Amino acid sequence: MCDSDDEEIKLSAETQAILNQFLKEKEQQEKSQVVEENWQLSQFWYSEATQKTFGKIMKQLIRDSKMKEDICVALLSCPSLFETINSIADNVRLFEFDERFQKYGKNFVHYDYNLGNDENYLKEYKKTFDLIILDPPFLSEECLRKSFQIVNRIKKDDCKIILNTGIVQKTLAKELGLEKSSYKPQHKNNLGNEFASFANFDLNKYI
Template sequence: MCDSDDEIKLSAETQAILNQFLKEKEESEKGQDVSENWNLSQFWYDESTQKAFGKICKQLLRESKLKEDMSIALLSCPSLFETINAVADNVKIFEYDERFQKYGKNFVHYDYSLGESEDYLKEFAASFDLIILDPPFLSEECLRKSFEIVKRIKKEDSKIILNTGIVQKSLALELGLSESNYKPQHKNNLGNEFGCFANFDLNKYI
């Protein structure tokens, strides 16, 4: 075997080792918890809330004619991703925080402030059957712009769930949502009471 053959063989072996290393690194990063960044107004849901939304999605999947093809969008609620991704095959996480790029093709960089731009996220127009959102700020501006994006990416008969502070109740009702009995909870207790609003009877799934 000539020297060049040795070099080719070594290169192939090195590439295999590198590929294994990168795969293990990716799996390790996926398993690591991402801490809350309060500067981004991030507050993770507690385990009971994550399980509750997993249950909701399971039941909606059972009822849906689409089954595994049911498409789900999570807007600014990354702490729900792993639970929901475990029960559904087609889940996108729309998030400003690029640490969540660890979820690979499931991640979409998202900035609610661009919601009024007609071209923003147009590649996802009329794409999702279920949309869950938790706008990062308790302001009318934030919710309205977030909802412009919801209207852009939803299908005609999409189900929408909004988690937000009760102070946003009147605006949520104006946007066509109804308050459910469910109260999302956070790992670090917030001073703001939260509510859960939807455009369908969410109470039957909780």
């Protein structure tokens, strides 16, 4: 009787272990699935070289500044940088409209730049982030201004900000306190618009 009971308990434990392994593999598979660009959402993924460059920038910022691995990083509308940055820093949040990126679990925050005028929008993240990288989906003044309203809400006072956008936004970026760097982000599918990285610090030093 005891032998039988022990066998049942052991079998139950083994079954649970198999189930746990299956669920873990399923979760990893879902996370590893490639999310294709949705041009209707104005999505254009960065090239591998650009992703690696931002990984290098992240490592340099951690090494050469007061930043630590546990700094809080916000990625606004640039999901193709998430896996690279998340492999380097511990606290990364992806603010993204596309709900396909819910696969990143608690690291995903549903985000709509159109709500930038709402003072209560994302107030739970007020003065949270040490580093913000953003790539507004549209090359319009309205989109950038609303995006920056949110940036100003969620950034710490000494937050470093990197903006990837078209050269056409240079004047507005300067008005918002960002200087053009020498770096030009590249996309997997070449875009007609020339892009550049703008920052509120000397980004060239970290490239």
